[in-house]
Amino acid sequence: MVNGPALPKGVLSLHALPADHHEGPWDHIVTPPGLKERLLSQALLTLLHGRRLATLAGLPHGLIVLAGPPGTGKTTLARGLAQRAALAVAPEGATTYLEIDPHAFPSELLGESQRAITRLLRDTIPELAMRRPHTIVLIDEVESFAVARSAASMETNPVDVHRSTDAVLAGIDAIAAELPRVLFLTTTNFLTGVDEAFLSRADLVITFELPDTATIASIIRHSLVELAGLWPELAKLAADEELHARVAERCAGWDGRRVRKLVLAALAQRLDVAMDPGRLEADDLMAATGVPAGAA
Ligand SMILES: Nc1ncnc2c1ncn2[C@@H]1O[C@H](COP(=O)(O)OP(=O)(O)OP(=O)(O)O)[C@@H](O)[C@H]1O
Numbered sequence: 001m002v003n004g005p006a007l008p009k010g011v012l013s014l015h016a017l018p019a020d021h022h023e024g025p026w027d028h029i030v031t032p033p034g035l036k037e038r039l040l041s042q043a044l045l046t047l048l049h050g051r052r053l054a055t056l057a058g059l060p061h062g063l064i065v066l067a068g069p070p071g072t073g074k075t076t077l078a079r080g081l082a083q084r085a086a087l088a089v090a091p092e093g094a095t096t097y098l099e100i101d102p103h104a105f106p107s108e109l110l111g112e113s114q115r116a117i118t119r120l121l122r123d124t125i126p127e128l129a130m131r132r133p134h135t136i137v138l139i140d141e142v143e144s145f146a147v148a149r150s151a152a153s154m155e156t157n158p159v160d161v162h163r164s165t166d167a168v169l170a171g172i173d174a175i176a177a178e179l180p181r182v183l184f185l186t187t188t189n190f191l192t193g194v195d196e197a198f199l200s201r202a203d204l205v206i207t208f209e210l211p212d213t214a215t216i217a218s219i220i221r222h223s224l225v226e227l228a229g230l231w232p233e234l235a236k237l238a239a240d241e242e243l244h245a246r247v248a249e250r251c252a253g254w255d256g257r258r259v260r261k262l263v264l265a266a267l268a269q270r271l272d273v274a275m276d277p278g279r280l281e282a283d284d285l286m287a288a289t290g291v292p293a294g295a296a
């Protein structure tokens with residue numbers, strides 16, 4: 001892994017996959033049935049057959065967009081997908097995985113961001129993509145990378161927004177044609193803020209929803225199972241599905257991140273539990289929801 005100043009501009013991190021320490025995220029996220037298979041299939045199609053498919057009139061762009069509210073598992077699932085896809089294609093060779101910092105290209109910097117994006121997509125990514133047979137690029141908050149030109153506010157210079165979004169589109173098109181085994185995974189909270197021409201290049205757009213009660217209960221169970229791995233006394237709480245359902249009832253409308261934090265907050269309701277988390281009880285979980293007992 002390379003980090004810090006040695007990284008090219010705009011690249012947050014760079015890894016070779018598959019790697020053991022990237023196992024986890026894929027299984028941590030609870031999704032509707034079929035979603036993970038659809039995602040993995042799309043990724044493998046690009047990585048394994050991108051070169052052949054690039055000869056088609058309607059060539060794939062190797063672009064997946066995960067959209068949805070904050071804290072619904074988009075980034076975590078994208079990271080997990082990178083590892084899972086890299087594992088599946090490992091017999092054909094390793095995968096270079098890089099995460100882009102979308103804030104490295106502020107659209108208000110006259111011409112500067114257009115040059116930086118062009119350098120990233122024309123030089124940096126192609127150079128990295130030569131190193132290994134497969135490449136996966138994660139762009140979080142893609143709405144700041146491919147700003148919707150139709151919605152660009154007058155505060156930013158519209159000409160610059162146009163130029164930098166044009167540079168993104170041209171770069172993606174060039175990579176799709178010349179380096180068809182590069183896969184872009186992108187996430188956004190604001191689908192409407194992402195440029196329409198960018199979205200129309202996506203091979204798959206998945207919209208995440210806030211978790212329903214059953215999903216919330218699964219997240220609670222998963223968090224407790226993890227805790228029971230650290231404090232085996234908690235195995236009983238982790239197995240109590242009736243409790244998970246009861247707590248989940250009180251968390252309607254919460255996002256997944258908040259549900260994860262609920263379990264942490266439960267550990268901090270009482271001093272003796274904070275000192276010895278093995279003493280966590282059902283009431284601590286109920287108390288952490290902030291809804292008084294009997295009110296829900
Ligand atoms: N469906 C889910 N199942 C299990 N855990 C979840 C789920 N959704 C979110 N989480 C948990 O919430 C936390 C935040 O997830 P993540 O950062 O991937 O969300 P995000 O959608 O990328 O959010 P943002 O839009 O704010 O960047 C993680 O710890 C993750 O495990």
Ligand SMILES: [Mg+2]
Pocket residue numbers: 074075076140187
């Ligand atoms: Mg995210």
